[in-house]
Amino acid sequence: MRRPFVLGLTGSIGMGKSAVAEMMREAGVPVFDADAQVHRLQGPGGALLPAIEAAFPGTTGPAGVDRGKLGALVFGDKAALTRLERIVHPAVAAARESFLIEHGGQPLVVFDIPLLFEKGHAAGLDAVAVVSAPAAVQRARVLARPGMTPEKFAQILALQVPDAEKRARADHVIDTGVTIAQTRAMVNDLVSLLREKNPRG
Ligand SMILES: CC(C)(COP(=O)(O)OP(=O)(O)OC[C@H]1O[C@@H](n2cnc3c(N)ncnc32)[C@H](O)[C@@H]1O)[C@@H](O)C(=O)NCCC(=O)NCCS
Numbered sequence: 770m771r772r773p774f775v776l777g778l779t780g781s782i783g784m785g786k787s788a789v790a791e792m793m794r795e796a797g798v799p800v801f802d803a804d805a806q807v808h809r810l811q812g813p814g815g816a817l818l819p820a821i822e823a824a825f826p827g828t829t830g831p832a833g834v835d836r837g838k839l840g841a842l843v844f845g846d847k848a849a850l851t852r853l854e855r856i857v858h859p860a861v862a863a864a865r866e867s868f869l870i871e872h873g874g875q876p877l878v879v880f881d882i883p884l885l886f887e888k889g890h891a892a893g894l895d896a897v898a899v900v901s902a903p904a905a906v907q908r909a910r911v912l913a914r915p916g917m918t919p920e921k922f923a924q925i926l927a928l929q930v931p932d933a934e935k936r937a938r939a940d941h942v943i944d945t946g947v948t949i950a951q952t953r954a955m956v957n958d959l960v961s962l963l964r965e966k967n968p969r970g
């Protein structure tokens with residue numbers, strides 16, 4: 770069966786990954802949003818609620834997972850985070866497979882995976898694009914968010930694979946330290962290139 774070319778899309782906090790994913794959608798590319806999928810699976814009536822409740826009693830309810838409560842249990846406890854990941858990641862992988870089947874007739878699909886390098890999610894991807902901007906631009910964007918502090922920003926950065934390493938490991942780098950129009954042109958060029966070059970398309 771024909772299979773689309775699968776482009777993984779990632780980037781560190783504040784680099785503009787969401788904006789680039791939206792540009793991809795506007796270019797007509799189906800985009801699988803891993804984060805949104807996790808939220809659905811953990812949301813009201815979500816398929817993962819029974820397994821999460823069994824492993825972490827008291828962390829779920831009619832509104833779904835209490836993310837604050839569960840986060841407090843797993844962030845800072847490696848074994849607990851691993852237990853949670855063993856519940857969440859297979860379900861996300863299954864959703865990705867369904868997405869691929871649903872969009873099997875497309876030449877190109879995008880998997881938007883925030884923790885692509887951190888969690889070793891590169892299997893099954895034909896190429897990886899990293900969204901990147903200069904550190905000063907990233908810092909200014911993140912610190913402009915409500916409730917963000919330099920300390921929180923530093924903590925999050927410490928958990929992420931450094932931008933320089935992501936860029937070095939990427940097949941494509943999308944620069945968002947430029948104008949929106951320039952980034953959009955880069956996105957459209959990349960989409961055209963991958964659609965044309967897709968050996969399976
Ligand atoms: C524990 C949960 C419920 C907390 O949710 P909450 O909305 O409070 O935080 P959010 O998801 O926005 O994450 C906060 C920060 O932690 C990082 N983070 C989230 N999950 C992980 C993880 N498994 N390993 C390392 N960092 C992580 C995120 O990149 C982000 O920077 C949630 O993070 C979760 O279920 N994580 C495990 C599933 C997972 O790995 N998700 C990543 C996408 S597949």
Ligand SMILES: Nc1ncnc2c1ncn2[C@@H]1O[C@H](COP(=O)(O)OP(=O)(O)OP(=O)(O)O)[C@@H](O)[C@H]1O
Nearest residue numbers: 781782783784785786787788945946947948949952
């Ligand atoms: N050239 C550009 N390309 C993309 N975004 C840009 C550009 N110039 C400015 N921006 C702005 O930068 C911001 C990037 O934030 P965005 O939330 O998309 O980052 P993110 O990487 O998705 O963050 P996170 O991964 O933490 O969710 C947006 O508000 C976007 O409008």
